[in-house]
Amino acid sequence: xxxxxxxxxxxxxxxxxxxxxxxxxxxxxxxxxxxxxxxxxxxxxxxxxxxxxxxxxxxxxxxxxxxxxxxxxxxxxxxxxxxxxxxxxxxxxxxxxxxxxxxxxxxxxxxxxxxxxxxxxxxxxxxxxxxxxxxxxxxxxxxxxxxxxxxxxxxxxxxxxxxxxxxxxxxxxxxxxxxxxxxxxxxxx
Amino acid sequence: xxxxxxxxxxxxxxxxxxxxxxxxxxxxxxxxxxxxxxxxxxxxxxxxxxxxxxxxxxxxxxxxxxxxxxxxxxxxxxxxxxxxxxxxxxxxxxxxxxxxxxxxxxxxxxxxxxxxxxxxxxxxxxxxxxxxxxxxxxxxxxxxxxxxxxxxxxxxxxxxxxxxx
Numbered sequence: 001x002x003x004x005x006x007x008x009x010x011x012x013x014x015x016x017x018x019x020x021x022x023x024x025x026x027x028x029x030x031x032x033x034x035x036x037x038x039x040x041x042x043x044x045x046x047x048x049x050x051x052x053x054x055x056x057x058x059x060x061x062x063x064x065x066x067x068x069x070x071x072x073x074x075x076x077x078x079x080x081x082x083x084x085x086x087x088x089x090x091x092x093x094x095x096x097x098x099x100x101x102x103x104x105x106x107x108x109x110x111x112x113x114x115x116x117x118x119x120x121x122x123x124x125x126x127x128x129x130x131x132x133x134x135x136x137x138x139x140x141x142x143x144x145x146x147x148x149x150x151x152x153x154x155x156x157x158x159x160x161x162x163x164x165x166x167x168x169x170x171x172x173x174x175x176x177x178x179x180x181x182x183x184x185x186x187x188x189x
Numbered sequence: 190x191x192x193x194x195x196x197x198x199x200x201x202x203x204x205x206x207x208x209x210x211x212x213x214x215x216x217x218x219x220x221x222x223x224x225x226x227x228x229x230x231x232x233x234x235x236x237x238x239x240x241x242x243x244x245x246x247x248x249x250x251x252x253x254x255x256x257x258x259x260x261x262x263x264x265x266x267x268x269x270x271x272x273x274x275x276x277x278x279x280x281x282x283x284x285x286x287x288x289x290x291x292x293x294x295x296x297x298x299x300x301x302x303x304x305x306x307x308x309x310x311x312x313x314x315x316x317x318x319x320x321x322x323x324x325x326x327x328x329x330x331x332x333x334x335x336x337x338x339x340x341x342x343x344x345x346x347x348x349x350x351x352x353x354x
Contacts, residue, residue: 011259014238018260019267021231023275026288028223029216033268035318039342053346066221068321070228071235075325078236090244091253098247109236110243110314110328117330128312133320133334135309137341140317142302142352144293147316150303151261154293156268161295165303172307177250181311 005082008089022156031063034149036140038068101185114185123189143168235322243314250311296354 009017025031042065044058090106098104098111105112119125140146143165145154151169154162235241240260249257274280275288282288310316313334315323320338323331345352 009234009238011238011256012263014234014240015260015263016267017234018231019264020271021227022268023271023280024227025224026272026275026290027280027282028227029220029284030282030286030288031224032290035316036342039317039339040346042339043343043346047343049343049347051343051346053349054343062218063216063221063224066224067228067231068318070225070230071232071318071321072228072325073225074229074232074234075236075241075322075327077229077325078233078322079326082233082237084237088239088242088244091248093253094244094248094251097251106244108328109239109241109323109326110331115243115328115330120330120333129330129334130337132309132312133337134341134344135305136313136315136317136320136334137338137343138345139302139304139306139309139341140338141342141345142298142349143306144296144298144302146306146318147261147310148318150293150299152264152268155265156272157290157292158269158272159293161293161299164295165299168300168303169307169310172304172309173246173250173311174307176308176311177247180308181247184312 006084008084018152019156022153029063032149033153034064034145035068035071036137036146036149037061038064039137040141041065097182098185101182103185122187124184124187127184127187139172231318232322232325235319236326241315241319241322241326246311246314298352298354301353 022033025033040054041058041061044054044056045065048054087107095106098106103111103113114125114128116125120129136146140149143150145162145165147169150162150165155166238260239245240257245254245257248254272290280288306316313320315331315334317338320331320335324335
């Protein structure tokens, strides 16, 4: 009876549900949707180091940390109770492209062949996980937001700076996916 | 009443922050749990729609699938319609406060930072939100990616005065 809950959600259900987060947060507590700020609050609470950018009352933004803790718990619950029994469907074009680089395991959310603990010490793994993560944290803060803050919240509020940011996210992503990622995947170190 | 210190603090949090809206009426610690619940729902949708999959992000940037464009496009459509209705009908919060949304001001960081984030997005297959969901789903090594993202945020904060804005 609950089998449908195990199936992946189609985009036309997932997208609107994500979009609804915008009014729900506004109505519940006058909060604007944004996730990358949580990284800044973590810095401000744990390692402020006398830096003005982190010297603010982060406790006022505690809700944001509860929100991302919720995302983590949501991930745990989904893996425990709502895990899709079937393999994730991946476009054959992508499968063929990744197979060239020895990526054959398509079962996880991240490719286990690339994202694992032992790969951290290879150049390939270091670039994908550590350098990639650094760019996500540095870039989102420099841009003043990420996909949620700019692309969803900012565009919903018709803010043109958010449109500029979103276009730049996409340009960076295209260049990276077409040129940089294949280069990294071809590394044998 | 806002004291100067409060004002200074709010100024600081305004800097590139998306989260400056706050209830005038103080929220108790316990009220944070409502955001935890929304986060849980959000995390489940993230995983169940496979938006947090590295493969979906590659398909998006390699133009091999419409899926992510459908997700983001319909999310923006629903978000924009909601914001329009909230403004038009002057919808109030559950505590009867006026809803305020800060406008975003342009600076060059949105270009440089945006490009850098985009590069990282395609590499890690995740923006900040999905990182938390991936770890929850059991990809433990992503903890390293998250720590690195926190380090990236910190380095930005440390050197922000030297960066073009």
